[in-house]
Amino acid sequence: MRRIAEMLLARGLVTERDLDDAAALQRHTGSTLPSALVRLGALAEENLLLILSEELGMPLLGRAELPASAAVAEAIERLHIPLGWLAEKQAVLWFEGMGAEERLCLAGPRAYDAELQEAAEQGHDAPARLHLVASEAIAPLLAALGEEAQTEAAAASISTPSRLRELAEEAPVIDFVNAMFAEAVARRASDIHVEPFEDVMTVRLRVDGLLVPWRSAPRTSFDAVASRIKLLSEMDIAERRLPQDGRQSIRMAGQDIDARVSSLPTVWGESIVLRFLGKTRDLPTLTGLGLSDEDAARLLATIAKPNGIVIVSGPTGSGKTTTVYRLISHLNDGVRKIVTIEDPVEIDFPGVLQMNVRADIGLSFAAGLRSILRQDPDVIFIGEIRDSETARIAVQAALTGHLVISTVHTDSAVAAITRLLDLGLEDFLLADVLTGLVAQRLLRRLCTECGGTGCAQCGDSGYRGRIGAFEVVTLDAPLRAAIRSRASQDELLAIARASGLRTMQEDAALKTRRGETSLGELRRVLGG
Numbered sequence: 001m002r003r004i005a006e007m008l009l010a011r012g013l014v015t016e017r018d019l020d021d022a023a024a025l026q027r028h029t030g031s032t033l034p035s036a037l038v039r040l041g042a043l044a045e046e047n048l049l050l051i052l053s054e055e056l057g058m059p060l061l062g063r064a065e066l067p068a069s070a071a072v073a074e075a076i077e078r079l080h081i082p083l084g085w086l087a088e089k090q091a092v093l094w095f096e097g098m099g100a101e102e103r104l105c106l107a108g109p110r111a112y113d114a115e116l117q118e119a120a121e122q123g124h125d126a127p128a129r130l131h132l133v134a135s136e137a138i139a140p141l142l143a144a145l146g147e148e149a150q151t152e153a154a155a156a157s158i159s160t161p162s163r164l165r166e167l168a169e170e171a172p173v174i175d176f177v178n179a180m181f182a183e184a185v186a187r188r189a190s191d192i193h194v195e196p197f198e199d200v201m202t203v204r205l206r207v208d209g210l211l212v213p214w215r216s217a218p219r220t221s222f223d224a225v226a227s228r229i230k231l232l233s234e235m236d237i238a239e240r241r242l243p244q245d246g247r248q249s250i251r252m253a254g255q256d257i258d259a260r261v262s263s264l265p266t267v268w269g270e271s272i273v274l275r276f277l278g279k280t281r282d283l284p285t286l287t288g289l290g291l292s293d294e295d296a297a298r299l300l301a302t303i304a305k306p307n308g309i310v311i312v313s314g315p316t317g318s319g320k321t322t323t324v325y326r327l328i329s330h331l332n333d334g335v336r337k338i339v340t341i342e343d344p345v346e347i348d349f350p351g352v353l354q355m356n357v358r359a360d361i362g363l364s365f366a367a368g369l370r371s372i373l374r375q376d377p378d379v380i381f382i383g384e385i386r387d388s389e390t391a392r393i394a395v396q397a398a399l400t401g402h403l404v405i406s407t408v409h410t411d412s413a414v415a416a417i418t419r420l421l422d423l424g425l426e427d428f429l430l431a432d433v434l435t436g437l438v439a440q441r442l443l444r445r446l447c448t449e450c451g452g453t454g455c456a457q458c459g460d461s462g463y464r465g466r467i468g469a470f471e472v473v474t475l476d477a478p479l480r481a482a483i484r485s486r487a488s489q490d491e492l493l494a495i496a497r498a499s500g501l502r503t504m505q506e507d508a509a510l511k512t513r514r515g516e517t518s519l520g521e522l523r524r525v526l527g528g
Contacts, residue, residue, distance in 0.1 A: 004055055005033060008043065013051075013254075018042035031171075035110055039174060041251030044182055045109060049132050052112065058130050061107055063137035067094040069144040075104070076145075081119060087142050088172055089116050090135055093128075107131035108138060135179045136215070143217055161238040167224035168231045176217070177228045181252045183214055187459065190276055194229065196222045196269030207459070208444045208466050209317065222269055229272055233261040241265055245344070248274075260344065277346050283326050289319070290440075290468030290511070295502075298474050299436060303327055303405070306378075308435030309398045311385075311420075313410040319442045319468055320407045321346055324381060327405060328352060331379050340381035341368035357383065366390045373397055382406040388424040395425060398433035412504070413437040413473045414492040417483060431483040437473040441504055441525050442466045443517040452518060467516055469508035469526065473501055 008014045014022075014037060022036035029036070034052065037043040053060040075093040076083055086092065091108030106120050106128040120128050167173060180203055184192050189205035201222040204211045217225075227237045233246030246261040258277040263270045286296035302310055310327070312320045325347055332338060332351050340349075343357035343365070353375070355368055365382055366389040372380055373393075385391050385406045398404050410416045416437050420430055445465045447458035454460040473479070473496050482495050497503075502510075508522045 004051060007051055007055060008037075008048075011051075013047055014042050018254075029171075032110060032113060039178060041178070041181070042254060044186075044252075044254075045134055045179070049109065049134060053132050056112055056130075056132075058111060058132045061131045061133045061137070063133075063140070066092065066107065066133065066138065066141055067105075069141060071095070072141065072145060079104075079120065079122075083145055085119075087145075088170070089113065090138055090142070090172065090175060091116055091120075092138060092141055092145075093120055096129075104128040105131060107133045109133060109135050135175050136183065139176070139179070139215065139217075164223065164227040164237045165231065168228040168237070170224065173221075173224045173228050176221075176225060177232075178252075180214070181250055181257075184276070185252050185255065185257065187212075188465070192274040194222075194225065194272040194274075196226075196266065196271070198268055201225065208461075208463055209442055210444075212459075219268070226263075226270055226272055229261065229274070230263065233259075235261065235263065240270055258348075260346070275346075278322075278325075279347065283322065283329055283347075286323075286326055289323060289326065289470075290507075291470050291472070292502075292507075295470060295472040298472055299327070299438065300330065302436035302474055303331060303403065305403065305435055307398050307401045307403055307433075309394060309404045309406070309433050310436040310438070311416045311434070312405070312407045312438045312440070313413060313416045313419075314407075314440045315409055315411075317442070318440050319466075320440065323438065323440060323468075324405055324407065325349075328379070328381060331403075336378040337376060338379040338381070339372045339375055339377040340383070341365055341372060342381070342383040364390075366393055369393045369397070373400075373402075377402060379403045379405070384408065385420070385423070391420055391423040391425050395429050395433050399429070410439070412493070413439040413471045413501075414489055414496055415439075417492055418489050421483075421486065427484050427486050431475075431480040434475055434480075434483070436475065439471045439504060440468045441508070443469055443508060443511065443521045443525050446515060446517055451515070462518075463521070467511060469504045469511065469522075471501060471504045471507065473499075 005019055018037060021040055022033055025036040025040060026033050034048050038045050038048055049060055052058065071094040072092045075095055079093065089108060091106060094105050096103050096105055103126060104120060111130045111132055117128060180192060184205050187205055187207050189207050191206040193204045195202050196219060199219050201217045201219055203214045205214050230237045233248040235244045235246040244263045248261060249256060249258050259274045260277055262273045286299065287293060312323050314320050328338060328349060332349060334351060339353045341355045341357060345354045345356055357363060357365060357368065365386060369382060369390060370393060380397055380402055382390065382394060385394060385408050394404050394406060408416050408419050410419050421427060443466060444463035445467045446452045447455060447462055447464040449455050449457040452462040454462050458464040476499055478495050482492055505526055508526055511517050512519050512522050
């Protein structure tokens with residue numbers, strides 16, 4: 001395998017440190033060096049299998065080329081090999097041909113494993129034909145071969161923490177979770193949903209805002225998979241009655257990825273959701289988010305002011321946090337002191353002081369904000385203005401010379417004005433401190449490769465990535481006067497439009513005409 005390691009190094013797929021770490025894991029677990037690299041997340045399995053196929057001369061099979069489950073069951077019975085052992089090795093056996101032409105075939109991601117070959121050939125005279133196949137492709141076949149045999153170990157005495165910990169460390173469970181992470185990264189998923197039901201466990205990925213199925217497995221596999229995720233996230237694997245939150249950092253295909261993890265007890269077990277968190281270096285520019293050059297310039301001019309309140313509005317999942325983080329990144333010049341209070345912190349900003357809301361100990365947005373003001377900040381980010389107390393403190397902070405950025409859940413930019421007034425803010429104070437409003441939604445972006453017809457790049461969906469539809473309002477004298485007179489929302493909108501506001505619907509329609517998104521997507525997200 002050293003020859004393969006050298007080839008991986010030469011192609012830049014791994015580093016010397018990756019090889020050292022994999023060698024250490026190999027000594028500890030007895031696995032092969034290639035599988036140790038995959039388990040550590042240093043190398044994607046698909047890249048490894050391509051190299052192994054080339055180097056070892058083993059054909060690489062897809063799911064459609066694998067045999068039927070009946071053929072595998074027949075071979076297992078003839079050779080007296082336990083299905084549970086094969087499942088651990090992620091391998092299948094079958095016979096091809098008849099009589100003197102009959103040949104034994106062996107397939108799996110580690111078909112080169114000497115122990116596996118020896119066990120297969122023990123009951124057969126001729127050497128087996130060896131085939132490589134990805135874990136993801138072989139898993140459905142192994143599941144179809146029999147729930148009881150495949151999950152025998154998981155079904156026995158799984159309730160104790162020590163047993164759950166043992167199950168979480170077993171190779172098939174580790175490989176399943178690694179494959180889940182790898183698929184999510186490859187498909188640019190923002191979230192992974194692991195959901196238990198009466199007879200089945202399902203894994204779904206949120207890609208470009210929509211949930212798509214990835215894989216199902218027997219329900220009896222769920223406890224081991226859930227324990228693996230919780231163990232990696234430093235959550236209590238014994239606690240399954242109460243919701244929990246955790247966080248983990250994983251390495252997948254050479255990428256370091258942070259994930260926020262949430263568990264929710266349900267009738268059939270804990271629903272687990274992992275949300276991938278970005279890095280500051282991954283933040284798109286304002287125009288990359290979908291803002292026009294003009295709106296981006298207006299927004300940057302607004303946050304260049306030393307004090308005031310900037311509100312970003314939209315429903316959950318509309319991209320508000322990404323927009324705010326881009327603004328914070330722009331302000332994070334080492335001269336300003338920036339402090340945030342969030343629920344929770346999603347991206348770690350070097351040079352920015354960030355604090356999580358902790359409702360269990362009384363650390364609310366309002367309580368945290370009062371403490372932040374004693375830290376002599378220049379810029380404050382409040383994750384969300386939810387109540388009148390937080391709103392009043394935010395206004396006082398802006399009046400005393402601070403730039404405050406926050407979010408609210410409203411349908412439009414001017415609706416945020418009505419929302420803040422409804423929270424009890426005095427109209428004349430709000431008119432004085434409010435400097436900018438942004439509202440947004442996310443639309444799926446048409447795939448640039450196929451133009452929306454469907455291809456391998458977009459997974460045949462016709463879409464790849466997302467783009468924002470925005471409306472940006474900067475406060476001018478007419479709008480401030482309208483706030484002081486408590487004008488209706490329709491009147492506020494008319495005044496903003498007279499000052500040049502382009503609504504989200506108009507912005508989305510413009511992006512549709514440019515071929516950046518589709519009319520169907522506009523209707524799905526914005527209606528009409």
